[in-house]
Structure formats: C-alpha cells, structure tokens
Amino acid sequence: MTKIALRLTVALLTLPLLAPTFTQAATPAKDVPPKNMIDPQRLSDITRTLSSDEFEGRAPGTAGETKTIAYLVEQFKAAGLEPAGSGGSYTQVVPLVRTQVPADASMSVTVAGKRRPLVQQQDMAALALRPVDRVQIADAALVFVGYGVSAPERGWDDYKDIDLRGKVAVYLVNDPDFEASTADDAYGKFGGKAATYYARWTYKYEEAARRGAIAALIVHETEAAAYGWKTAIAPNGEGYDIVRADPTKERLLLQSWLHRDAAVELFRGAGLDFEALKQSARSKAFRPVELKNTTFAADFPLAHTRIDSHNVIGRITGQKHPRESIMIGAHWDAYGNGEPDANGLRFRSGALDDAIGIAGTLEIARAFKQGPRPDRTVVFSAWTAEERNLLGSEYYASHPWLPLETTVANFTMDVLQPNGLARDIVLVGAGQNELESLLAQKAAGQSRVVTPDAKPERGLAFRADHFSFAKRGVPALVLMGLGGGHDLVKGGREAGDRWVSDFTAQCYHQACDRWSESWDLSGAAQDATLVYEMASQLANSRAWPQWNPDTEFKAARDSSAAQRK
Ligand SMILES: [Zn+2]
Structure with missing residues (x-):
C-alpha cells in the first residue's frame, strides 16, 4: 500500500455523508440481529468466568487448558453449533513444541x-x-x-x-x-x-x-x-x-x-x-x-518438549453453499501462572485479551442460530497459542476444515474495549481489502465512523489470528480494542486514548488484565454486532471481497481465483 492509497482509503472510510444511504440500501433484513442478541451482560458473564482463577490463566498445555477446553466445548454445544474439529468433535489437536535456549x-x-x-x-x-x-x-x-x-x-x-x-x-x-x-x-x-x-x-x-x-x-x-x-x-x-x-x-x-x-x-x-x-x-x-x-x-x-494443545471449532452449515465459509474467532489462551505481582496476583488471565473476544464469538454464534440458516457456512473458532506467535490459527490454516480458497473472509476479535459506547470503531491495518468498506457501512448503521489506527508503524495488523489467514490470501479483518483510543461517548477521544495507554502500560499481558464490575460493555456489544452484520451479509451473498491492488497477499488470493465463481 502506498502512502497515497492509504490517504484515499482513509478519506473514503471517514466520509460520513455517503455511508448511511448506502447502508440502508445494501442491508438485507437477514443481517439485523434479533434485538439485544449480543448482550453486554452475557459478554461480561462469559469473560468473568473464563478469566477467573479457576481457569488458572489459560496457558496452553496446562490444567487451565483442560478446564478451558471443556468449558468451550460445552458452550459451543449449548449455542447449537455443529462440530468442526477432528473426527466429529469440537476440538482440533495442535501439536506444539517448546524449546529453551x-x-x-x-x-x-x-x-x-x-x-x-x-x-x-x-x-x-x-x-x-x-x-x-x-x-x-x-x-x-x-x-x-x-x-x-x-x-x-x-x-x-x-x-x-x-x-x-x-x-x-x-x-x-x-x-x-x-x-x-x-x-x-x-x-x-x-x-x-x-x-x-x-x-x-x-x-x-x-x-x-x-x-x-x-x-x-x-x-x-x-x-x-x-x-x-x-x-x-x-x-x-x-x-x-x-x-x-x-x-x-x-x-x-x-x-x-x-x-x-x-x-x-x-x-x-x-x-x-x-x-x-x-x-x-x-x-x-x-x-x-x-x-x-x-x-x-x-x-x-537445547531442551525441547512436546505439548498437545487444542483449538475449539464449531460451525453452522450453509444451506445453499456449504463449501463456502465465513470465519469468526478469537483466541482462548493467555499467560498462565507466574510470579505474583504487586497485588499478589499470579494468574495472567487475559480478561480483555482475549476472553472477551471468545465471549463475542459465542454471542455471535447465538445470534446466527436465532436467525434463518445462512446460505454459506459460518465457522466459529477459539484458537490456542495466539500469545505464542499465532500458532493455533496457523495450524488450523495449514489443516483447515473447509478449503481456504473458498473461505470468503476471516473476522477476528482480539481485545474489545470496556468503556461503553463509542462514536467510532478503530481499524488497524487500513488499506488492505474490501472488508474495510463493509465495516464502514455497518458502522454507519450504528451512527459510527471508522478511525484508522493512529500508529500503523506498530504493525498490529500482523499480530492477531486473522493474519494466519491473510497471509494465505483470505481477506481478513481484526477488531482490536487496543489498536487506538476510541472516541468514547463518555469522555471522547481523550478518555479513549488514556485508557489504551494506561491498559498497555499496566495490564497488557499482566495479572491485572482482570474482569471488573465497573466495565460497561455496551460498546463491546456494538463491536461484536458489527462482526455479526458483516459476516451475515457475506454469508447470504455471492460476494468475494478482494484485496486492494499492490497489497502483499493479493497474489496468493488471485492464484486460486478459478475456485471462486
Ligand atoms: Zn490477544
């Protein structure tokens, strides 16, 4: 992406006048989730459970993993998803090797x-x-x-x-x-x-x-x-x-x-x-x-040991085009048990990073199950070992349940912000593909605009699970609550920026990334609703979103164009 292209994209994304008319015309009724389907209270409850001490910080290969996987399988079943793991189960074994210099x-x-x-x-x-x-x-x-x-x-x-x-x-x-x-x-x-x-x-x-x-x-x-x-x-x-x-x-x-x-x-x-x-x-x-x-x-x-970890994967089979799929997911893993911090907390339980993304995935699954069966298959995933360099999603992407050539898009949630409603949605890695204009459209339907990541030099767009799919050519988009400060209804951009810098400095990957009673997840619920609406529109269309010209992964996608008709 060139600088000029980036500026153009930003201008398009932030044009508030165009967006609303465009949305009303383009949104079929099937996209609208049943009212209050993505429920802030349920997001909070699931996040609270997964980040509680009972799950021991959810590190791959530990007792915390065993409990987490059991919980997730139960939740996937309760949501009415069909299994999409190995041998008719909801899990995919991810064989990992741990080495130590x-x-x-x-x-x-x-x-x-x-x-x-x-x-x-x-x-x-x-x-x-x-x-x-x-x-x-x-x-x-x-x-x-x-x-x-x-x-x-x-x-x-x-x-x-x-x-x-x-x-x-x-x-x-x-x-x-x-x-x-x-x-x-x-x-x-x-x-x-x-x-x-x-x-x-x-x-x-x-x-x-x-x-x-x-x-x-x-x-x-x-x-x-x-x-x-x-x-x-x-x-x-x-x-x-x-x-x-x-x-x-x-x-x-x-x-x-x-x-x-x-x-x-x-x-x-x-x-x-x-x-x-x-x-x-x-x-x-x-x-x-x-x-x-x-x-x-x-x-x-070199010390090396093998760990069998697990992805949890479920699906709703499409009624017209079951081989074509839309993927929605987050990572279940966090940092496990460590030295106690200043407050004596040992478990680094990743409440916002990324138990809340898992909660969002489950809520979106529920929303899909409440509506009519989509035309294309929707795959829901909870990845392991994201914090070890995206290994769970990487493994799945090289052993996918449905071919990546006919995977329409991957949507990933990695940290959703807990500070209530926002007037915008922050996009990391702007200028990559057409999912960005879909995001702008759906955001406009919530009277929000898209704000590109203020510091693209951090390369956040390469640091979440969607990237395991992007690099293989699947158009992908990540919602990342730490991508930049949101323009919050309470406190504006200043409050949004302050939260990002405080959280990053104090709690990111630390024991204080914990569930809190004082959270307001109405904004996170809106973010998950955006993912639902984008996924639902694609799942009920014949659209194949494209990469922008001159982007790194366009060639990988184009090489399999004949398989998408
Ligand atoms: Zn994360």
Whole structure:
C-alpha cells in the first residue's frame, strides 16, 4: 500500500455523508440481529468466568487448558453449533513444541581470527525452534541482506542472486522505506512509516529458512522494531512452534535479535560501516554484502518438549453453499501462572485479551442460530497459542476444515474495549481489502465512523489470528480494542486514548488484565454486532471481497481465483 492509497482509503472510510444511504440500501433484513442478541451482560458473564482463577490463566498445555477446553466445548454445544474439529468433535489437536535456549548458550563471531563471544540476553535474544538436542554451527559465513525483502509486486528484491545455503543472514528490522527520504528509491514503496508484512521479524526468519540459511540475525533498533531490547528477549529463552513434518524446511537452526551495539562492532570488524550499509539498503540496486574474514559459531544443548494443545471449532452449515465459509474467532489462551505481582496476583488471565473476544464469538454464534440458516457456512473458532506467535490459527490454516480458497473472509476479535459506547470503531491495518468498506457501512448503521489506527508503524495488523489467514490470501479483518483510543461517548477521544495507554502500560499481558464490575460493555456489544452484520451479509451473498491492488497477499488470493465463481 502506498502512502497515497492509504490517504484515499482513509478519506473514503471517514466520509460520513455517503455511508448511511448506502447502508440502508445494501442491508438485507437477514443481517439485523434479533434485538439485544449480543448482550453486554452475557459478554461480561462469559469473560468473568473464563478469566477467573479457576481457569488458572489459560496457558496452553496446562490444567487451565483442560478446564478451558471443556468449558468451550460445552458452550459451543449449548449455542447449537455443529462440530468442526477432528473426527466429529469440537476440538482440533495442535501439536506444539517448546524449546529453551540456555542463558549461558555459547555463541560467538570470529573476525580476522579474533573470537568475540555473543552473550544471550545482552548481545543476542536467540531462539531455536527446531526440536534438536544440540544447536551446533561452526564457522558459518555471514551475509548482510539489508531489509531482506523479496516483493515482486513492488518490484523489489534484496537477495538478487545470493546463495544463503548454510550461511547466517543478517537483517535490518522494518522495511526499506521506514527511514527513507525523498532521495531514496524506497521512499513511499512500503507504506511509509506504516509497517508492511516485510517489516516483521517472522517474515525475515521464514524467508531466510526458505532460502536455506542456517541462522538469521536481525539487528535490533528500538524505533524500527517499535519496542525496546528487553521486550525482544523471550522469557527463559523459551520458543514455541507447531510440530512440523520437516522443520529444516521452515525453521532456522537459530534465530536471534542482535543488539545494535554488537552489530555496529561486528560490521566495523569486517571493515563495514553500519549506517552506510543501512543507507545502501534503501536502494533498489542494493546487493547482499558478505562479511569478509568473519564467521559465526554456536554450540549449546537445547531442551525441547512436546505439548498437545487444542483449538475449539464449531460451525453452522450453509444451506445453499456449504463449501463456502465465513470465519469468526478469537483466541482462548493467555499467560498462565507466574510470579505474583504487586497485588499478589499470579494468574495472567487475559480478561480483555482475549476472553472477551471468545465471549463475542459465542454471542455471535447465538445470534446466527436465532436467525434463518445462512446460505454459506459460518465457522466459529477459539484458537490456542495466539500469545505464542499465532500458532493455533496457523495450524488450523495449514489443516483447515473447509478449503481456504473458498473461505470468503476471516473476522477476528482480539481485545474489545470496556468503556461503553463509542462514536467510532478503530481499524488497524487500513488499506488492505474490501472488508474495510463493509465495516464502514455497518458502522454507519450504528451512527459510527471508522478511525484508522493512529500508529500503523506498530504493525498490529500482523499480530492477531486473522493474519494466519491473510497471509494465505483470505481477506481478513481484526477488531482490536487496543489498536487506538476510541472516541468514547463518555469522555471522547481523550478518555479513549488514556485508557489504551494506561491498559498497555499496566495490564497488557499482566495479572491485572482482570474482569471488573465497573466495565460497561455496551460498546463491546456494538463491536461484536458489527462482526455479526458483516459476516451475515457475506454469508447470504455471492460476494468475494478482494484485496486492494499492490497489497502483499493479493497474489496468493488471485492464484486460486478459478475456485471462486
Ligand atoms: Zn490477544
């Protein structure tokens, strides 16, 4: 998405005059949920239950998971959903592997015969996701690959003809236009400050693995990463992945953030200047640079264990087009048991992140069951291991119950705001696909407007379960209550922004993300109603929403166009 395209989209989304007429004409009666169907009180009750201590913080592979899955299966049944898990059940086993890089892992670079240790947590924030007993890399060559972007749709290729097999790829974080000025080729080619998929560390590691690299290091810079060094370090060196048929094809032996200071020193040793390299990486003509007289080594034992976790999946089979589906979901997992916080709370129970998204999913399921059976199938999902890098949805997307080629759209709710009615709905990742205009239409029906995420450089659009579908080409949209401050009926944008910054600073992923009596979930109920209305309209139409031109995932969708008629 270009900067210009983004501005145009914003202008369209926020045009208040157009929207209402458009909605009345386009909304069939089938979309309107029975009155009070999405009930704030029920949202509150379900969230309160799931985030209570009884569920022990809902960490995958724990007793808390067992209780959570039993509760969700019961709720899916009570809502009248048909099972869509494995073997006629409501669950899909998600085999996970947990690995642990020791704090004293031996890693180093050798420059012109001189060895310099790289200390875990200080110079490196390393993870190893292949389930091997020992990570051993001896004398591997290092290659600086700039931003490591291969984007044919933007006419950009940082790799040229480099062979990365058996080598260590060194990356810059973010994408080529993050720091670009008008003089650079990259200027405006990657959404300006807004992060594209190419900006994400996950993309870079996966691309390195596809190219046969043995390891990859991403130079950590706080602004470009959108978070500090401490945040980049995984607690206890713990990594999670799904169990893969051939992990060597999809995962590196070692992946790590490299502290900027260590990177500058490493490049200097190889006779290179970090800032000059960065500058060169903003040019289309950039070519990978091999670090002369420099090698990388690692040698340490790796603890790895297997965990069987579960997605919970139900459906309402469409009466006319059962193979075509609309997906609605949220993640059930949170952070489990930990050290007590200042108030002695141990369980990090994720009430807003994302028990409330599960509550919304259940309420929407109930709304669908109250109305006539939709023409297309609607699939409801409660994902595991979102907090471990979207693994539950990733697993489902590679083992789907209905083909993704004929999955019309994925709607995800990840945090809904508890501060009452809002005059707007915040959209992260604006400018991607036609679901955004559908959202604007339905929001107008609630006398609300769409407000794009104020800080798209955080890349929030890549950090929820909808993304597991988007990257495979399924048009997707996420409602994310932390995407930005809502314009609240009580207190306006100022109160909305204050809530987001307070919650993010104090309670996000912490024990104080708890249910509260003082919540007003009328706004959250309206948000869930938007999802219901969008899903219902699509489920009773022949529409196939499209990706916008020049977006990352358009090509993936277009390649299966023949299957959608
Ligand atoms: Zn979440």
